[in-house]
Amino acid sequence: MKTLFSRLAAMVLVVAGLTGAPARAEDAVKVGYAKCAHCVPMSLLPKYTEGATVEALGFNTGNDVLTALLSKSIDVAQVTYLHYVTGLDKGFDLVAVSGQISGGSTIVVQNDLPVAADDWAGLKALIAKYKAEGKPFRIAASRGNAQDIHMRGALMKQGIDPNKDVQFINIPNPSDHIQALRRGEVELICTVEPFATQILQAKAAKLFAYPYDQAAGKLTNLIVTRSDVVKDKPKAVESVVRAVVKLDDALDKDHALWATTISSVTGLDKAVAEGAIANLYPDPLMHRASAVAIADMMRDLKYIQHDVTGPVQERMDFRFLEAVTGKPKTELGY
Numbered sequence: 120m121k122t123l124f125s126r127l128a129a130m131v132l133v134v135a136g137l138t139g140a141p142a143r144a145e146d147a148v149k150v151g152y153a154k155c156a157h158c159v160p161m162s163l164l165p166k167y168t169e170g171a172t173v174e175a176l177g178f179n180t181g182n183d184v185l186t187a188l189l190s191k192s193i194d195v196a197q198v199t200y201l202h203y204v205t206g207l208d209k210g211f212d213l214v215a216v217s218g219q220i221s222g223g224s225t226i227v228v229q230n231d232l233p234v235a236a237d238d239w240a241g242l243k244a245l246i247a248k249y250k251a252e253g254k255p256f257r258i259a260a261s262r263g264n265a266q267d268i269h270m271r272g273a274l275m276k277q278g279i280d281p282n283k284d285v286q287f288i289n290i291p292n293p294s295d296h297i298q299a300l301r302r303g304e305v306e307l308i309c310t311v312e313p314f315a316t317q318i319l320q321a322k323a324a325k326l327f328a329y330p331y332d333q334a335a336g337k338l339t340n341l342i343v344t345r346s347d348v349v350k351d352k353p354k355a356v357e358s359v360v361r362a363v364v365k366l367d368d369a370l371d372k373d374h375a376l377w378a379t380t381i382s383s384v385t386g387l388d389k390a391v392a393e394g395a396i397a398n399l400y401p402d403p404l405m406h407r408a409s410a411v412a413i414a415d416m417m418r419d420l421k422y423i424q425h426d427v428t429g430p431v432q433e434r435m436d437f438r439f440l441e442a443v444t445g446k447p448k449t450e451l452g453y
Contacts, residue, residue, distance in 0.1 A: 146171045148174070156223055156396070167366045171359065180293075207430045214434050219402070259299055261289070371400075414426075
């Protein structure tokens with residue numbers, strides 16, 4: 120009888136080897152991403168992942184992704200430096216493990232406003248005129264996304280107080296920005312790709328500026344997880360980071376793949392997707408010094424309440440990037 124069981128066990132092992140054993144729980148991860156041009160390539164992540172089973176899940180906004188991570192509905196999240204800093208300000212358990220894609224922010228204004236592209240002096244004067252006439256200069260933003268902080272930082276640097284000189288209107292889903300402009304509900308929007316390109320190609324507004332002259336620069340996306348995931352699934356986290364690096368390299372070399380992915384996930388025209396890519400760049404590094412500068416700027420803007428420059432640095436775990444790239448953290452943004 121013992122021999123029979125031994126033979127059966129051996130047969131099971133052979134079959135498992137031939138068919139592929141099911142993934143262990145510690146090798147399975149759910150990864151969340153938002154529906155923007157630099158985010159949706161994460162839908163391709165399973166194809167680039169080895170050593171783990173990845174399920175990629177799309178959400179409307181980065182805030183939704185962060186909520187899913189904190190509620191433990193997902194294990195890894197593609198969010199932004201802003202989400203990372205805001206989350207640490209609130210005491211959330213976040214660990215940054217890699218960058219992903221940056222850029223993607225564009226400021227557009229109503230077509231009939233008398234300001235030219237990059238005319239910050241003209242915009243400042245127009246806002247002052249609205250204020251003198253008792254009219255609000257309305258700016259739409261998706262509260263909590265990178266474009267919101269990029270714009271606020273750029274306004275502040277140009278001497279425009281984002282807390283006193285203008286009126287912010289929160290439009291959470293950036294896909295709704297084009298209709299807000301068409302209905303005349305706002306004068307200006309800083310939106311995310313590919314919706315910025317959609318707005319410009321549809322002539323729903325005109326280009327004003329790219330808001331990168333502020334502490335955040337062009338930095339946008341981070342890949343973050345929780346400390347329990349790092350502890351319980353370190354190999355899976357490493358596999359995700361390796362896949363992000365591979366995917367970034369593929370996108371950098373193949374813009375047609377990128378454009379097709381944007382179009383298929385968002386439903387926008389291929390021309391919109393292709394235009395959006397010009398304002399984006401793959402960047403898997405984690406920029407520690409810039410993240411500190413972002414945290415300082417967000418505190419100056421009263422976006423956060425505490426000094427989190429310490430946690431911002433301490434919660435960046437470079438071990439996974441070091442493992443997959445073979446480079447020291449000093450070459451990876453540390």
